[in-house]
Amino acid sequence: MKKIKFKCWVEYEGEKFYGPGPNELIKQIKKEGSLAKAAGQMNMSYKKAWSLVQRLNNNSEDPWVILKKGGQHGGGAEVTPNAIKAVQEYDKLQQKINELLKQQEDLLKVLK
Amino acid sequence: MKKIKFKCWVEYEGEKFYGPGPNELIKQIKKEGSLAKAAGQMNMSYKKAWSLVQRLNNNSEDPWVILKKGGQHGGGAEVTPNAIKAVQEYDKLQQKINELLKQQEDLLKVLK
């Protein structure tokens, strides 16, 4: 059985900025309150997760995630309202594309 | 300036089957009548182009490209009507997604 898949993402200055990976990561950070735990939850290396957060924060007016090291619990990660809004809009966009794809199965009819 | 990008493709048994690369390759083969020339036109190695054609032909009821070796001109590549139809449908689908994205700029408004 053949299936149509899609992926959408945001580019900034010709480079990947935001996509499925960061979107899931933000959700996990919000749930866990820790970058390391969030990365672990989705089988992503801490280094990659940290790099993603840097990319988001360094290429936006407002930060996405506030990282704190040291302190009572060793530190932690906090998601800004700005980032939460972006996650909502990204999910909404994905859903709309999914609905469109359901109505556009002509391609699959050709591929037997 | 941030831009929304997308990509859609067809999977078969969990593996990539058809996407932007094969779509462009089919067009080039149709124009050139040769797999080697088509690959050259789009800076794709012959091996990769040949592998793509094998994947398409081996996972479909009807062939996409008929390859002939030897003969008057050394051989050649011919695109089947089946494949031409698929290219048309794929282009149509991409266009519809593009139109959808134009109307869904809410995500970009959040990403400053």
Place this chain on the structure above:
DNA sequence: TACCGATATATACAAGGATACATAACGTTA
């Protein structure tokens, strides 16, 4: 039968990204 131009196929190499591992830095708490 020798030549030609295209397909067919194997092998080794290069490049990029992802991963694993190790270690430093930090700030609150006791």
Place this chain on the structure above:
DNA sequence: TAACGTTATGTATCCTTGTATATATCGGTA
């Protein structure tokens, strides 16, 4: 000041993908 858990960062390695190169194969033509 020692301990703790998290963030911060470098390095080496693997792995996948693509590329380069070379050679074999085929069948019509002269």
